[in-house]
Amino acid sequence: MFQIRIHGRGGQGVVTGAEMLSVAAFMEGRHAQAFPSFGSERTGAPVVAFCRIDDKEIRLREPIQDPDCLILQDPTLLKVIDVFSGLNDKGYLLVNTSKTFDDLHLRAIVEKLPPGQAVIVPATDLALKHVKRPAPNAALLGAFAALTGLVRFDSVKRAIAEAFPGKVGEANIAAAQEAYDMVLAQDRARQAAPARV
């Protein structure tokens, strides 16, 4: 079983992001379970959503306490809650920011993870560019597909199109495509110069 926890704020499409990811996995014939941290969600308030993916029926109903991948949609949450709680040493980290890990003082956490398993993507910038709305969720799913290889990018595109039919979907897919390409480019650059993460 692979477990993903997404941290963000109300209005950023955190819950929809987890749901679209579960749909992408479902399209590949896998079992997936997406659910929100149930609360009184309000615009701007911290929101957590979860997604589990497995090849067999998922029976577990506890919130994800030991994620294999952490997606941080909003780095301002770093000052508010312990977003890294339970992230294991073999895990993946995906952060939406136009800054660097050093700017965010996350170098120590990144270095605990296997090389290449922590990446940053300016997903909000990409969303503003393509969708004209600061909803970074679709772009982050594109980045997730590139980072983990857990779901195919094609499935992510189809899941986005199902959630957002028409032009909005196309714009979100364009944002996801750019994020996907960015992460693959980062990976190629890292492998070309393995001395520096």
Add this chain to the structure above:
Amino acid sequence: MLKQIEGSHAMAEAIALCRPEVICAYPITPQTHIVEGLGELVKSGALQDCEFINVESEFAALSVAIGASAAGARAYTATASQGLLFMAEAVYNAAGLGLPIVMTLGNRAIGAPINIWNDHSDAMSMRDAGWIQLFAETNQEAVDLHILAFRLAEELSMPVMVCVDGFILTHAVERVDIPDQAQVDAFLPPYDPVQVLDPEHPASIGAMVGPEAFTEVRFLAHYKQRQALRLIPAFSLDFAKIFGRAAGGLLRPYRIEDAETIVVAMGSVCGTIKDVIDAMRDEGEKIGAVSLVSYRPFPVDELRQILAPAKDVVVVEKSIAVGVGGPLADNIDGALRNLDRRPRLHSAIAGLGGRPISRASLRNLFRMAVESPWEGAHFLDLNEHVVGREIHRVRKVRRSGSTAENILRQLALASQLPPG
């Protein structure tokens, strides 16, 4: 058809396939998405010959359902928590009048203090109202139980409440096999009421009944509900034949062969429990579980047969009958009554007001039941430090204030202190 779908929407689709003729709706979290989904299906024309009635309260929602059902319509409504309490009088009336209404309960805690999250307090508050109460473990089961519920309700002319864990199931997006119309039509015949209010053939229902007959009416209500102990397994077999998968049943045992410890629970927590059972079985522990589907009627004989050989029975339930303990544990205790050699019973209260129930806590609980059993009800993951401080404070100060606010203040203070 397999879909990756939110539980509430899956239920709405299944309920629509049952061809309800009147749906009365009043929104309350976490049930709202179900009736919203049904409203969309009526508006789009996907669900035809159905009147969707927005009412002004939960009391009206069930009252309108009662009227519709008495007039011969297949009637449906849904609610949760305080909404169920607000319709309480009508809940008893629907059962007393023998009207086969199906209602979804998106299980949620009851205030005060106000809490929108999941537990089973609402279902327990109406457990003796005369409704059949079925609990769903997954969203697939939630879908299937609704189809079963209409058949059962109409066969017996008795209302059925399908209990679905609020948020944990209603708001989870997962794989659900949505049946097709032909399957549902093959399973569920058109509603053929045993009583109809019809101006062409005037009759009345709802007579006043005095001491000379009230006992007999109540006896027959009890007798009639116990018919469901036979009908639920029969309809479940029928369901499996048509839909190609098992659904319902009175209860479902899991790895109970040679089990010395058996865990009993209802609803979505059974999934987490099964994962814990698998892990403990891998370590050689003789442990199994029972998912109870039918809480009302309570399957006394079936439970006794399964539980009697065990050494320990652990009941995990999401409600507390204040002043007594766990209501499900009490009912299980009753089922084991008068056995010559009966298992020890351990009652645990868990998941109140949405507190997550983790594998780690359950595993500790099951081990503790065998190694160092407790008396009475054990509150899983209780913050004893906070409780102890509050008890101490209330003893010292006469005007000690509200418990809820005091606990929140303590937790806020604690979060500002350095750890340890």
